[in-house]
Amino acid sequence: MLIVIVASGASVRLTGSGLGCLDWPGCSAGHPLPKVGYHAFIEFSNRIVSALTILATLGAFIAALLYPRAPRWVRWVAGLAFAGTFAQAPLGAVTVHYKLNPLLVGTHFLLTIVVLTLGVIVALEAWQVRGEPVPLRIRQLSLLVGASLAVLIVTGMLATAAGPHSGSLDVPRIWKLHSAVWLHVRATAVFGLGFLGLIALLGLRSSRHFRTALVLLGLFLVQMVLGEVQYRTHLPLGEVIVHVTLAALIWATAVVFIATMWRPWREATAKRDGTGK
Numbered sequence: 001m002l003i004v005i006v007a008s009g010a011s012v013r014l015t016g017s018g019l020g021c022l023d024w025p026g027c028s029a030g031h032p033l034p035k036v037g038y039h040a041f042i043e044f045s046n047r048i049v050s051a052l053t054i055l056a057t058l059g060a061f062i063a064a065l066l067y068p069r070a071p072r073w074v075r076w077v078a079g080l081a082f083a084g085t086f087a088q089a090p091l092g093a094v095t096v097h098y099k100l101n102p103l104l105v106g107t108h109f110l111l112t113i114v115v116l117t118l119g120v121i122v123a124l125e126a127w128q129v130r131g132e133p134v135p136l137r138i139r140q141l142s143l144l145v146g147a148s149l150a151v152l153i154v155t156g157m158l159a160t161a162a163g164p165h166s167g168s169l170d171v172p173r174i175w176k177l178h179s180a181v182w183l184h185v186r187a188t189a190v191f192g193l194g195f196l197g198l199i200a201l202l203g204l205r206s207s208r209h210f211r212t213a214l215v216l217l218g219l220f221l222v223q224m225v226l227g228e229v230q231y232r233t234h235l236p237l238g239e240v241i242v243h244v245t246l247a248a249l250i251w252a253t254a255v256v257f258i259a260t261m262w263r264p265w266r267e268a269t270a271k272r273d274g275t276g277k
Contacts, residue, residue, distance in 0.1 A: 001043040001053040002116045004087075006248040008049040009112065010241050011124050013160075017042040018100045026095040050088060057115070060122055064077055074125045081118035084111055085243040102161045109157055113251060120255040124263065131260030132208045142258045145198050148153045148191040149254050153247055155184040160244065181231065188224065195220070212257045 012018055020039030026032035027044050034040035037106040057078075064070045064078040088111060095104040123129075199217060202210040225247050230239040 001049075001056040002112070002119045003119070003245070003248055004044075004085065005088075006109075006112055007241065007245040008046045009109065010244040012043055012046045013105065014244075015039065015042055018105070020044070020095065021047070022096065025089075025095060029099075047092075050092070054082070054085050054089070055087040059118065060119070060126075064122070067270045071125070073134070074122060077118050078122045081115050081122060084118065105139035106157050106161060110239065113153060113248065114149050116248060118253050118254055120252050121167045121259060124256065124259055127208070129256070129260060129264045130213075130265050133264035134202075134207060134209065134261050138198070138205075139261045140262050141194075141198050141201070144256050145191065145194045146254055148187070148194050152184070152187040153251060154188040155180070156244075156247055159184045160240070163240075176257055179209055188227075191271065192220070209257065209261060212253075212260070216250065216253050216257055219246065219253060223247065223250060 010142075013021075015038075020037065020041070020043035021027035021034060023029050023031075027034040027040055027048065034044045061078040063074075063083040064075045088108065090105070091108055091111065095101065095108055098104055159177070159180040160176060162177045163176040196216070198259035199213045201211065202213055223243065226239060226243050226246065230236065230243060233239070
């Protein structure tokens with residue numbers, strides 16, 4: 001659901017439907033449901049998806065509280081995931097009230113990415129997903145690569161805000177598109193070079209993380225091709241929606257990739273600690 005809400009929110013922004021419903025939680029004063037206009041239906045549909053996402057994160061939080069063997073930190077992370085998702089509702093209302101201020105719209109998206117990170121971590125613990133142990137220097141490099149990916153996502157957000165699909169036809173752009181794209185391309189190069197170096201180290205060690213890295217690399221290459229195509233075809237709506245959604249999927253995959261390096265198999269941890277258990 002945290003991936004779906006990215007696609008849903010992107011559809012609202014990119015179709016210029018951010019002001020399709022001027023009231024909250026209803027669509028308009030005296031009319032809780034949308035009456036006319038596809039912008040209103042798109043915006044209200046996103047609110048429904050948001051409500052379902054809140055329920056999903058609430059369910060995960062309750063499950064973590066009720067499961068007696070759940071570590072305390074997992075309960076905290078699940079609770080923060082729910083709180084962050086729930087906070088999107090009033091933040092969305094504030095964003096509409098201020099006529100889709102670009103900084104508020106960007107905050108809306110970045111909070112979604114943070115919540116997605118927390119949700120993935122909860123899922124990894126729930127399914128006991130762990131990875132092969134790797135040296136500390138490789139784990140540290142993975143964090144640097146993850147940080148460069150975070151910068152890449154932020155610059156992508158700025159490029160979208162500077163483009164023709166900023167949430168509504170009347171929303172002012174916060175930057176020039178050419179300058180935003182220039183920065184985004186440089187951020188892509190930094191991430192790409194660092195990630196390739198990490199892949200090379202994992203390949204030399206014949207690490208099982210190498211396969212996950214290849215999956216992430218494949219998604220990244222598809223994203224690069226799609227970004228180039230959409231730029232040269234003047235940012236068609238459908239391609240940009242896919243681009244934004246794929247960015248969230250890449251981030252979620254990167255969280256799995258990095259987290260499993262820091263979450264080794266229990267047997268390996270016990271052997272490292274000398275307990276043998």
